[in-house]
Every structure is written in C-alpha cells, then in structure tokens.
Amino acid sequence: MSFTYAPAPESREIVTLQPSYDLFVNGDFVPALSGRSFSTTNPATEEPLADVASAGPEDVDRAVAAARAAFEGPWGKMRGSERAKFLFRIARVLQERAREFAVLETLDNGKPIRESRDVDVPLAAAHFFYHAGWADKLEHAGLGPAPRPLGVAGQIIPWNFPLLMAAWKLAPALAAGNTCVLKPAETTPLSALLLARVCQEADLPPGVVNVLTGAGDTGAALVAHRGVDKIAFTGSTEVGREIARAVAGTGRRLTLELGGKGANIVFEDAPIDQAVEGIVNGIFFNQGHVCCAGSRLLAQEPIAEPLLERLRQRLDTLRLGDPLDKNTDIGAINSKDQLDKIRALADSGEKEGAGRWSPPCRLPARGYWFPPTIFTNVSQSHRIAKEEIFGPVLSVLTFRTPAEAVAKANNTPYGLSAGIWTEKGSRILWMAQQLEAGVVWANTFNRFDPASPFGGYQESGFGREGGRHGLEAYLDA
Amino acid sequence: MPERLPGAERPRSGRLEVHKTYKLFIGGAFPRSESGRSYVVSSAGGRRLANAALASRKDARDAVAAARAAQPAWASSTAYNRGQVVYRLAEMLEGRAAQFAASVAAAEGATARASRRIVAASIDRLVWYAGWADKFAQVVGSSNPVAGPYFNFTIPEPTGVVAVLAPQVSSLLGLVSVLAPVVVTGNAAVVVASEARPLPAVTLAEVAATSDVPAGVVNVLTGRTGELAPVLAGHMDVGALDISGAAPDARPDLERLAAGNLKRVLVLEEDWAAVPSLRRLRAFVEVKTVWHPVGI
Incomplete structure (x- = not known):
C-alpha cells in the first residue's frame, strides 16, 4: 500500500x-x-x-x-x-x-x-x-x-x-x-x-x-x-x-x-539520521542555489556505503514539482542559463568517470528542472569536485583520517562554509579550527541568523x- | 677611483673596522639575492652606508x-606564546638600542636624540602589540544570540601569508608598526623594506633571528619596491597585502593584481608616533563563525 x-x-x-x-x-x-x-x-x-x-x-x-x-x-x-x-x-x-x-x-x-x-x-x-x-x-x-x-x-x-x-x-x-x-x-x-x-x-x-x-x-x-x-x-x-x-x-x-564549494564531513560516529537530513538540507535546499551549499560530501570510509544507501533512500522521498505546492521539496532551477550550466557540469562528471545517480522522478514538461543528483567515486581533480555547480548536485568523496578530511576539505580556493558530523565534541572543535571556512556548522547545516556573521x-x-x-x-x- | 665604504679609511686607533654585510632574511636564513645583485644604500645626507641585497622576483617567491x-605552526601556537615571542623581540631590540639608534640616524638623518626616541617608540610599539596577542580574539570575537537552539560563536583567525610594503620614510618605527600587527595575530609576513632606508630592517631581521620568532x-x-611589489601582489599564495608603503600612483595596479585571488588589501597611512587603532590588527584576520546545536 x-x-x-x-x-x-x-x-x-x-x-x-x-x-x-x-x-x-x-x-x-x-x-x-x-x-x-x-x-x-x-x-x-x-x-x-x-x-x-x-x-x-x-x-x-x-x-x-x-x-x-x-x-x-x-x-x-x-x-x-x-x-x-x-x-x-x-x-x-x-x-x-x-x-x-x-x-x-x-x-x-x-x-x-x-x-x-x-x-x-x-x-x-x-x-x-x-x-x-x-x-x-x-x-x-x-x-x-x-x-x-x-x-x-x-x-x-x-x-x-x-x-x-x-x-x-x-x-x-x-x-x-x-x-x-x-x-x-x-x-x-x-x-x-x-x-x-x-x-x-x-x-x-x-x-x-x-x-x-x-x-x-x-x-x-x-x-x-x-x-x-x-x-x-x-x-x-x-x-x-x-x-x-x-x-x-x-x-x-x-x-x-x-562562491563556495563547501565540504560536509561525516565521521563514522556521526548520528546518521541527522547527518542524512543535514546532507540533504546542505545540497538540495533551494535546489542547491546556495553559495554555502555542502556540495562536497566527505564520508569516512567505514560508513560511506551505508550512509550513501540511507541518502539514496531519503532522496527517493523528495518531491520535485510545482513550487507553489506546500509539499514540494525541490523547486525549479532559476533560469535556462543556470540549467544549462548545471547540465554541462553534471555531464562532465560522467565523462570524467564519476558514478551518477538520481532518484526516479518525473520532471514537469515545462519550466527548468534538474533532478537531485549524487556523484560517487569522485576524485579531487574532477570538475564537479572543484567548480561551484550551484545546483542540486552532490559530489561524494571519502576519507580515512581527520587529517585527510581537513586536507580534502581545504583543497579549494574557496572558503565559505563547511559541515562536521560527529558525536565527539573535541573533534568538532579541532575540525572547526582546521577548516578554512567562514562558517562552520557542526551537526547542522545551512543555518542562518541576522546575529551570526556570514562570509568567506x-x-x-x-x-x-x-x-x-x-x-x-x-x-x- | 671607486667610491669607498664608510670607515674604509684607517681610523686613528690603527684598527680596521669590520663591516656588516646586509643580506636578505628568508626562512630564518640570511641569503644574498639569488640574482647576485646588490645596490648602494646611502645615508639621508648622501653618505655611502653599505651595499644591500637587491632582491629578485625569485627571492620574493622564495x-x-x-x-x-x-604559518600553520605559528598560527596554531598559543596566543600567549605569540605574545611572548613578540615581547622577546622588544627585549632584544632594547638590548641593541644604541645600534638601532645609529642605524636610524644614518638612514633618516635624525639627530641622535630623535633617533633614540624613535627606537624607544619602536620597542614600546612591539610591547603594545605583544600584549594584544591574547586579547584580540576576546575583543573582536563574539558569541551570537541566534534564534534557535544553537551555541554560535565568532573568532578571528589569521589570513595566512601577508605581504607588507614597509613605509618608505619611517625605517624602523614605521616598519615595526606594520609588521607587529601582522605576526601577532598568527600570520606570516613577507616584508619589503624601505627601498632607500633598508638597513634598520635588516638589523631588525637579525634581532628576529635570535628572538624565538620561528623561521x-x-x-x-x-x-626595489616597484620590482618586488607586483610579484607579491599577484602571488596566488599571498592572502593579504599592506600596500601603504607603495607610491600612491603604484597602488591601483597593485590592487588590480591583488584581485587575482581576492587578496585583502590595506592602504592605511598612520601617524607612527600616535597610539595605533585596531585597524591593522583587524585587517589581516578572517572571522570564523561556528554553529553547534544545544540539546541533551
């Protein structure tokens, strides 16, 4: 049923x-x-x-x-x-x-x-x-x-x-x-x-x-x-x-x-359900048209597969369509130009050898639409790992140690945002120190407030x- | 007949003075320019003082x-430690005050008394900035009352590598006043000394080399400021730039070069004798805001 x-x-x-x-x-x-x-x-x-x-x-x-x-x-x-x-x-x-x-x-x-x-x-x-x-x-x-x-x-x-x-x-x-x-x-x-x-x-x-x-x-x-x-x-x-x-x-x-190319870093001890919500909010909020989007998911190796499985299940439930519908999660891409840009970068991801996945979802016949998309097996040299896509496209990379996570997260000329998911407080603060980003979200993502300084x-x-x-x-x- | 260096004439005592070779200060070492070049430095009165290394573009990149x-190790040292290191710089300067006064007098043509005052002010300036090391984050940082169950705080962090064109006129006090705020917050500095008055800067480098400042x-x-400044302004691994020591007509081009990697650029000419504002300290830090949920 x-x-x-x-x-x-x-x-x-x-x-x-x-x-x-x-x-x-x-x-x-x-x-x-x-x-x-x-x-x-x-x-x-x-x-x-x-x-x-x-x-x-x-x-x-x-x-x-x-x-x-x-x-x-x-x-x-x-x-x-x-x-x-x-x-x-x-x-x-x-x-x-x-x-x-x-x-x-x-x-x-x-x-x-x-x-x-x-x-x-x-x-x-x-x-x-x-x-x-x-x-x-x-x-x-x-x-x-x-x-x-x-x-x-x-x-x-x-x-x-x-x-x-x-x-x-x-x-x-x-x-x-x-x-x-x-x-x-x-x-x-x-x-x-x-x-x-x-x-x-x-x-x-x-x-x-x-x-x-x-x-x-x-x-x-x-x-x-x-x-x-x-x-x-x-x-x-x-x-x-x-x-x-x-x-x-x-x-x-x-x-x-x-612009930005924010890393959302998930450690193996992270609260997985919250992390999945945070990843979804990080990259699919506002169709990914967010300068501080968590467009690179860095998953620690032992949990990368189970995390991706949960993420795919969650994406299956996202509703794309009429933006005026109160149940809609993913709206329209803002313009034809932006849609073309997202398509070109997503195509480059496939060409460069990353694995592309989107949930089954029917795009409306008129308007500008792009399905939520995940790329796995992404390497740091891929365009989809380096360039800001500004669309609902997530590039997944993995890491083993906190130091490797920091090195990968910081391997960008940008420095706007980053996310850390772990239950260990000292690691959160250590990571927050190491990450070259103006805004760091720990066990949350894409939060904004007028009292909170924002910038890169x-x-x-x-x-x-x-x-x-x-x-x-x-x-x- | 080649021009002779000062003191080359045999003094009455009969002892020949030993001259100092003024070299560059890079990575804690004192190399000559890789280009093999040097230039003549004269006193304010036109007396030939020494040959200084004429740094090349390659030296700037090095x-x-x-x-x-x-920079990373310096930034991760404690603020207390950085304060002590800068304070130690002041101590060493105090111990060599007479040497610096002579150097400033020669460079700037100041009287002996004025030179001593300049050196004293330079030492005091270092002490002032040393004290900021472990207070700056308290004054500039904040915890922010966001509308939600989050602890949200903002702290300053060093920008990284900062290139500084030192003031052309004030060879020691000006130099110290632009250098100290850069390093005390955890940045690493590449300083281009006053082109015509570089010798106090080299002697300051010698003080730095012996006062716990990490290499x-x-x-x-x-x-030549005009030769080195564009290299630093366009360098993709320099995060910020103080071009207050550049000629005003050279600044627009430097700012355009700096846009290549969106360097933070400071142009701020101050009265070096006055107590500084926090502007130089604020210019070369980034503020980072961290959100953390509050819950049980």
Missing part, C-alpha cells in the same frame, strides 16, 4: 502582478531613462510574469544623485534612534505582508513555497529587526567611539535569495546611516520592487533606498559610478574579481560575498554580513 | 614559500 500526496497549492491570488514595473528612484516609481526593459518569467512554467525596466547609466546617475541628496539631507542628519524606527517599521510590514512576499518570491524564483514562507521571508524581516536596534548603538559595536557611515552604498545581489539578500544588504547599510542603490538580479527583480513599495509605505525618506532593476551592465554602471562610496556584491567569484579590479585604486570600499575566506570573498562584524562593512572605523 | 611553510614567520626583502 502506498500513500500519495494530494496537491496542496498555495494560492497565488494574494499577489497582484503589474504588467510592467518601473525603477524605484528618490521615493517614486519612475520609467527608465534608458527606455529599455526586460521580461521576468516564472522558471517553473516559463510563463512571463512582467516587464521590468532596465536601468542604464543615466538611471544610475539619477539614483546615485538621489541617494547622495538623502545622505547629505534627511537621512544623514537623522538621529540613530529615528533611523532605527524606520527599520523596525520595515521589519513589521515584512511580517504583515509575509505571505504575499513568499508567493511572489516563489513565482519569480522557482523555490518551494515551504522555503520562501519558512526561511526567506521570516529571515528577511529578522534582518531588519536585528539591525534596527544597532542604528542608535553603533558606538558600542567595537569599531571605535564614533564610527561614521560611508555614504552611498551600491549593492548588487543574486537571484538565489532575492528578498533575503536585499535585506542582508539594506538593513546593515541603513542602520549604519548610509543610503542605498540596490540592483536585484535580472531574473528575480520582483520581490525587491515590492520591498521598495514597503519602504514607501514605511515613509522612508525619498532617496534613502533606490532600486534599479537590470542585468549585468546595470551592475557594471553602478560599480563604475564615482558617486558610489561603497560597493557590496554577492554573486560569483568571477564577477567579484572583475568588480575588485574595477574598484582598484579608487579608494572606495568593497565587500564581496562570492580566500576566494569566497571578504567582509561579513550579519552580527556585529557585518556593521564594519558599512562604517568608516 | 620568501612567500618560506612564509607559507611556517619563516618574518621574512625581509631589500631592493
């Missing part, structure tokens, strides 16, 4: 999509001076959702000027305690309109509603709430007696957590007293534009937050703009390097949160987001 | 390799 799930779709009626969206500049929605626009689609269905203005250099000019005026005007002059209340307001409106944000995020991004509802939106609100409290306490942040804001922050965010990344960027910048020009990703502009509405609703002074939608050229224009005092970028290491070169020698401040070592970027440490990115101290 | 080899933790190159 087998049980099946009845469809349990979340209603999309809570979201009212406009046929077209303008830029958010100086407190108003205005058409792009560039006159250009692009279409954003639902990756689960390929249905076009809306037409979105594409900001050109003249639009960047206008937004930066608005941000500058707000910095030199009302926002710069405002007491921290008043700034704090604006951020608290935004946090509250995010909570009040949480379901609307979750549905919109899932429509535009393709992630399961369970995740946008339970992770993205609550965490975004939490980020505003946490940072609000800092706005009038900056002198206690350990960065000197009188830290000062930097000015206008240009912020470029990715498509994997569109609203949450907007919150990670805006909340600390505003708490520190900066004004912002935010550029959401081309494929997921809608939740940032709704957040702009919330800023309006919260009566945030015009120009404090500006949202410029567009593609890479919009981001490049923002990076190149001399009126921007600080660039914060989350995205690929390749683009991060280009930005670092563009900013070189200008004296402008830069923080980068880039080495080519995963520099600077932190979250916690007291994240404030440094937006303060002259 | 210094990075030595630093990389030494390779401090490496000192003398030579």
Whole structure:
C-alpha cells in the first residue's frame, strides 16, 4: 500500500502582478531613462510574469544623485534612534505582508513555497529587526567611539535569495546611516520592487533606498559610478574579481560575498539520521542555489556505503514539482542559463568517470528542472569536485583520517562554509579550527541568523554580513 | 677611483673596522639575492652606508614559500606564546638600542636624540602589540544570540601569508608598526623594506633571528619596491597585502593584481608616533563563525 500526496497549492491570488514595473528612484516609481526593459518569467512554467525596466547609466546617475541628496539631507542628519524606527517599521510590514512576499518570491524564483514562507521571508524581516536596534548603538559595536557611515552604498545581489539578500544588504547599510542603490538580479527583480513599495509605505525618506532593476551592465554602471562610496556584491567569484579590479585604486570600499564549494564531513560516529537530513538540507535546499551549499560530501570510509544507501533512500522521498505546492521539496532551477550550466557540469562528471545517480522522478514538461543528483567515486581533480555547480548536485568523496578530511576539505580556493558530523565534541572543535571556512556548522547545516556573521575566506570573498562584524562593512572605523 | 665604504679609511686607533654585510632574511636564513645583485644604500645626507641585497622576483617567491611553510605552526601556537615571542623581540631590540639608534640616524638623518626616541617608540610599539596577542580574539570575537537552539560563536583567525610594503620614510618605527600587527595575530609576513632606508630592517631581521620568532614567520626583502611589489601582489599564495608603503600612483595596479585571488588589501597611512587603532590588527584576520546545536 502506498500513500500519495494530494496537491496542496498555495494560492497565488494574494499577489497582484503589474504588467510592467518601473525603477524605484528618490521615493517614486519612475520609467527608465534608458527606455529599455526586460521580461521576468516564472522558471517553473516559463510563463512571463512582467516587464521590468532596465536601468542604464543615466538611471544610475539619477539614483546615485538621489541617494547622495538623502545622505547629505534627511537621512544623514537623522538621529540613530529615528533611523532605527524606520527599520523596525520595515521589519513589521515584512511580517504583515509575509505571505504575499513568499508567493511572489516563489513565482519569480522557482523555490518551494515551504522555503520562501519558512526561511526567506521570516529571515528577511529578522534582518531588519536585528539591525534596527544597532542604528542608535553603533558606538558600542567595537569599531571605535564614533564610527561614521560611508555614504552611498551600491549593492548588487543574486537571484538565489532575492528578498533575503536585499535585506542582508539594506538593513546593515541603513542602520549604519548610509543610503542605498540596490540592483536585484535580472531574473528575480520582483520581490525587491515590492520591498521598495514597503519602504514607501514605511515613509522612508525619498532617496534613502533606490532600486534599479537590470542585468549585468546595470551592475557594471553602478560599480563604475564615482558617486558610489561603497560597493557590496554577492554573486560569483568571477564577477567579484572583475568588480575588485574595477574598484582598484579608487579608494572606495568593497565587500564581496562570492562562491563556495563547501565540504560536509561525516565521521563514522556521526548520528546518521541527522547527518542524512543535514546532507540533504546542505545540497538540495533551494535546489542547491546556495553559495554555502555542502556540495562536497566527505564520508569516512567505514560508513560511506551505508550512509550513501540511507541518502539514496531519503532522496527517493523528495518531491520535485510545482513550487507553489506546500509539499514540494525541490523547486525549479532559476533560469535556462543556470540549467544549462548545471547540465554541462553534471555531464562532465560522467565523462570524467564519476558514478551518477538520481532518484526516479518525473520532471514537469515545462519550466527548468534538474533532478537531485549524487556523484560517487569522485576524485579531487574532477570538475564537479572543484567548480561551484550551484545546483542540486552532490559530489561524494571519502576519507580515512581527520587529517585527510581537513586536507580534502581545504583543497579549494574557496572558503565559505563547511559541515562536521560527529558525536565527539573535541573533534568538532579541532575540525572547526582546521577548516578554512567562514562558517562552520557542526551537526547542522545551512543555518542562518541576522546575529551570526556570514562570509568567506580566500576566494569566497571578504567582509561579513550579519552580527556585529557585518556593521564594519558599512562604517568608516 | 671607486667610491669607498664608510670607515674604509684607517681610523686613528690603527684598527680596521669590520663591516656588516646586509643580506636578505628568508626562512630564518640570511641569503644574498639569488640574482647576485646588490645596490648602494646611502645615508639621508648622501653618505655611502653599505651595499644591500637587491632582491629578485625569485627571492620574493622564495620568501612567500618560506612564509607559507611556517604559518600553520605559528598560527596554531598559543596566543600567549605569540605574545611572548613578540615581547622577546622588544627585549632584544632594547638590548641593541644604541645600534638601532645609529642605524636610524644614518638612514633618516635624525639627530641622535630623535633617533633614540624613535627606537624607544619602536620597542614600546612591539610591547603594545605583544600584549594584544591574547586579547584580540576576546575583543573582536563574539558569541551570537541566534534564534534557535544553537551555541554560535565568532573568532578571528589569521589570513595566512601577508605581504607588507614597509613605509618608505619611517625605517624602523614605521616598519615595526606594520609588521607587529601582522605576526601577532598568527600570520606570516613577507616584508619589503624601505627601498632607500633598508638597513634598520635588516638589523631588525637579525634581532628576529635570535628572538624565538620561528623561521619563516618574518621574512625581509631589500631592493626595489616597484620590482618586488607586483610579484607579491599577484602571488596566488599571498592572502593579504599592506600596500601603504607603495607610491600612491603604484597602488591601483597593485590592487588590480591583488584581485587575482581576492587578496585583502590595506592602504592605511598612520601617524607612527600616535597610539595605533585596531585597524591593522583587524585587517589581516578572517572571522570564523561556528554553529553547534544545544540539546541533551
């Protein structure tokens, strides 16, 4: 006898999509001076959702000027305690309109509603709430007696957590007293534009937050703009390097949160059921579109086979399909381009001799889909062990000793995240010391919190987001 | 007629002075440049002081390799131990204060009194940073109240190998002020000494070699900053770069090279006489956050 799930779709009626969206500049929605626009689609269905203005250099000019005026005007002059209340307001409106944000995020991004509802939106609100409290306490942040804001922050965010990344960027910048020009990703502009509405609703002074939608050229224009005092970028290491070169020698401040190839290390004494959940959460959360994903599983040899057996059984139960269905575990790949990239890397894994496995699962006919996939017999030289796939693809390697696990885990130019699974406390702390990663999860994975600093070592970027440490990115101290 | 080195004329006592050969300091040893090159170092007043080794690009790479080899053990030594090692450096400097004062006076053209003050300030600077070794993590780290059953803490860790272009003007106090914050947090340093005033740096290397600093933790190159800096800025095994000692017009290119492996780059010119901020200590650490469940 087998049980099946009845469809349990979340209603999309809570979201009212406009046929077209303008830029958010100086407190108003205005058409792009560039006159250009692009279409954003639902990756689960390929249905076009809306037409979105594409900001050109003249639009960047206008937004930066608005941000500058707000910095030199009302926002710069405002007491921290008043700034704090604006951020608290935004946090509250995010909570009040949480379901609307979750549905919109899932429509535009393709992630399961369970995740946008339970992770993205609550965490975004939490980020505003946490940072609000800092706005009038900056002198206690350990960065000197009188830290000062930097000015206008240009912020470029990715498509994997569109609203949450907007919150990670805006909340600390505003708490520190900066004004912002935010550029959401081309494929997921809608939740940032709704957040702009919330800023309006919260009566945030015009120009404090500006949202410029567009593609890479919009981001490049923002990076190149001399009126921007600080660039914060989350995205690929390749683009991060280009930005670092563009900013070189200008004296402008830069923080980068880039790619990763996180190792999830399972010792033979690990709590296996928890470890399996952690591995699944580590690589299949958000379809693996996570910079800190545990994309390399390092299993200690004696338990590698039984662990893989349990993992395969668990993957059999994952449900892939309609992201708006509340029972869906794996949603759509965010774009055709990303799907092509995942396919190419997965194919390279097969060609290079690794063993490929996916659970039997029917992919929807329309939209961009990729099944959860495990590669075994992976060697460290394989592309799937070295390159960030940014998809639901796990590469499995094995090790014998803790030292070998550390050597393999650290054998990457990245350094964003790592996971350790063992019941031995001293080994957890020893491993945590040895691993070159900005975030280490012990007997858990992919946990996030506004009070917890997040960011990478080495080519995963520099600077932190979250916690007291994240404030440094937006303060002259 | 070739120019003579100072003191080459026979002094009245009739004893011929023994000159010091100024060499590089790489991996705890004092090699000449592998290139066989040297350059003339003159005093601030134009008097010929010595020949210094003119380090090559290969020397710079060797210094990075030595630093990389030494760094993990240095980082895993206790903070208490690192503090004592840096404090010992101060002790040794104190014992050779007169020699350093003479060297600074020659290099910078300072009066004897000013030179003694500079040496005293340098010693005090080392003592100040030595004391930070086992306090920095307490001040910069945190435990974070996350919304869930987790113990979550953040600690600073060294970035790794840090290349430092020492200040061009302040040959000892400036040098000590940029070197100490790098090593006290557990990094290994490759320092390019002031191009025109390198001799106090070489003498400081001699102090380091005899004061418990593990071989390779401090490496000192003398030579052309413009030749060595790009090698270090582009080196894939260097994690961070202090380019405050580079000419301002050279910095953009160095920053572009540094982007190759996303080095952390510091440009911070300070008043060396003033009490430092924590900025140099903070510049060359990474913060690591660890999550651990709480449960029974």
